[in-house]
Amino acid sequence: MNAHDRIEQALQAALALGEGTAGPPKLAAALRHAVFPGGARIRPQLCLAVAQACGDSDPGLTNGAAVAIELLHCASLVHDDLPCFDDAITRRGVPTVHAAFGERIAVLTGDALIVLAFQYLAHSARHAPHDLPGLLSIVAQRVGAPTGIVAGQAWECEPFVGLAAYHRAKTGSLFSACTEAGALAAGANPERWQAFGLFLGEAYQVADDIRDVALAAELLGKPAGRDIALCRPSCATEMGMHGAIAHFDGLLARAVGAIPPCRGASALRALVRAESERLVPEATVRQFALAA
């Protein structure tokens, strides 16, 4: 089974844990709406890729970690889209959860997805409970306070925030959860895989800043994207587009350099380079960005 099918199948199994005829129908529909269809599933793909590079000795446990992280990511998107944050009406071309089901169901959907993530992780570790405290601790630390993605979002409520700390919490932390948990689920030392995840996550956030400005330049004819409109810290505004692209390339190189020796290291390096071209494609975004 390829990674895409493996992830979608495990996500279906996780959602089934949170479903039943005795539950409120709107919440059940909103949970599915928040998870399917997904985006690139980049985080569970990364978790699987690291586990496979380390041998993937317990695929069920790897699936549990990958799916828990994706469900937590989906929860963060549902809450980030709320009126009090981004007030987004659509995501990936369909209505956001609060636009489709109302604000109350959107708050509860995020809550239920967080609970389901840990529930499915525990469910996947039934046969290997000795790994569960470590896996759960990694995932929880990278999501909660003081330095996980929830903290990253909370930095937006502070009068001052350093760009590196903000990017690390908002994006880097969950990427490092992927690499650390993927390694641990395959019996490898998670600490050695943390730097790879952090560099990759920071690169991903910088790529997002670059695309935000490049897309605005393309669509609006002026360099003002959503981050700027929302006064969020943005690498592209702090460093300029030339600086941001150089920073992205540097982070990618450091990520590749941080991959620990393992049997699947060369395949993993190739995957990261392919992902780099997907994130900031030479032919379109860079040219738009530099022309803007």
Added chain:
Amino acid sequence: MNAHDRIEQALQAALALGEGTAGPPKLAAALRHAVFPGGARIRPQLCLAVAQACGDSDPGLTNGAAVAIELLHCASLVHDDLPCFDDAITRRGVPTVHAAFGERIAVLTGDALIVLAFQYLAHSARHAPHDLPGLLSIVAQRVGAPTGIVAGQAWECEPFVGLAAYHRAKTGSLFSACTEAGALAAGANPERWQAFGLFLGEAYQVADDIRDVALAAELLGKPAGRDIALCRPSCATEMGMHGAIAHFDGLLARAVGAIPPCRGASALRALVRAESERLVPEATVRQFALAA
């Protein structure tokens, strides 16, 4: 150490897991605001009481379960108080989290508390990982979809809801988490303790309905409390006050009857009867309620 001090000390240890100098200050302050000072801490008290009735063979694990449940309860209060739900400005005489820190921090505080609950549970089970999948599964099922407290809140967004299913999800489920997890942490069979928790939780919710009406009668001179104002299903409106009080007494009797044989059964029965008088005191609430 008495149960009160034991719970407060374990809650402090849990909060410390989610704190650090590297985090955003408002989120850190809001997390403490949501947890301290607490109310009656009835859920962790119940979890401890059941564990003690069963021998309390692993106090650290009992603390982990009790604190996880209390943090999840605190998270639900923070989100229930949000403008899109109850729009409550004060709770226990102090500003609610969103009134004190803003709506965005309140959403994130609830999220961070849910994560912290599972993180502390895993932390408390480091030395006993074989019990963690079971404990985590009990707690997650009683909180999430389709039948936990999140589902209970989501029933308020449906056009029709049966009162028993609503009460069971909204309150009974977390009470049964307390009795089941308390039993499991002490090495007893959790299934045998479920009915006790469910009856107790339903009784607690009915008591809340009774007090809501009785308090409104006392303060406003008319029988219209918050549940009625918010069009929420209420036992007191469906059954009348006489019916609601009889229902409460019946549920308490069934709860006491559902306590499984164990070495601390008689002490536990006495505790439940004392709690009954605290919830619906003969001298005040019943008289007000029946006069209303």
